Amino acid sequence: MNEQPGKTLFSKEEIEEKLNEMAAAIDEDYEGRTISFIPILRGSFVFSADLIRRIHCPCEVDFLAVSSFEGTSSTGQVQLKKDLDGSIESKHVIILEDIVDTGLTLKYLCHMLLARNPASLRVATLLDRTDRRACRVDVDYRGFQIEDEFVVGYGLDLNQKYRNLPEIRALEITKR
Numbered sequence: 241m242n243e244q245p246g247k248t249l250f251s252k253e254e255i256e257e258k259l260n261e262m263a264a265a266i267d268e269d270y271e272g273r274t275i276s277f278i279p280i281l282r283g284s285f286v287f288s289a290d291l292i293r294r295i296h297c298p299c300e301v302d303f304l305a306v307s308s309f310e311g312t313s314s315t316g317q318v319q320l321k322k323d324l325d326g327s328i329e330s331k332h333v334i335i336l337e338d339i340v341d342t343g344l345t346l347k348y349l350c351h352m353l354l355a356r357n358p359a360s361l362r363v364a365t366l367l368d369r370t371d372r373r374a375c376r377v378d379v380d381y382r383g384f385q386i387e388d389e390f391v392v393g394y395g396l397d398l399n400q401k402y403r404n405l406p407e408i409r410a411l412e413i414t415k416r
Contacts, residue, residue, distance in 0.1 A: 245392055245402055246412030250384055255366075255394060255408065256290075258383045262364060263294035265381055266334065274298040276331040276358070280349065281305040281322065283338035286395030286403070287366040287383075291336065302326055306345055318348040333358040334381075338396055339367040343377040350377070367391065367408070384408075 250258075266275070275297050279288035282305065292299060305322035333353060340346050346363060353361055364381035371388050392398050393405030402409075 242414045243398060244412055245405060245409040248407045248409050249386065249391060250408040252406040259291050259294055262381050262383060263291055267296050270297045270332060273332050274300065276328055276333045277301045277336055278333060279303055279336040283395050283397065284336050287338055288336040318345050328353065328356050328358045330357065330359050332360045335363045337363065337365040339369060340365045340377065340379055341369045341372050342374040344374055346377045347375050
């Protein structure tokens with residue numbers, strides 16, 4: 241099999257416009273409060289950096305790293321690779337995800353973080369693929385809804401490749 245980026249689903253300009261909308265909604269909801277952003281590494285690093293630069297509220301950032309994919313398939317198992325460096329107790333936390341797919345990773349993260357007693361916990365995701373949900377999860381700030389196709393670019397990868405694309409593309413799989 242040969243896998244490579246195919247058609248562009250969301251251009252750099254469309255992503256920038258969506259980030260402006262998401263940042264405005266977050267700023268409105270958190271006016272006068274400090275936000276603790278938790279980007280989920282590695283896929284969300286580009287989205288997170290671009291979104292956070294658009295936020296006007298005071299904010300802080302800590303990182304979590306998890307793994308639940310091998311190649312183009314979810315393993316169904318969530319592995320914590322890097323925990324937070326600081327406490328989130330009594331803080332207003334927003335998890336930043338690149339894509340919410342089955343919901344298993346997000347459910348795991350929310351359960352883990354709620355046990356640490358934040359003042360509030362919300363979720364922002366660039367991409368939401370609801371037709372593959374295996375469990376119920378709430379997404380508070382959503383960029384784009386996508387169909388059931390594997391995507392790369394703008395931080396999203398296939399085995400660590402294609403993160404550097406400025407747009408989001410569908411993965412094209414051809415037989416050799």
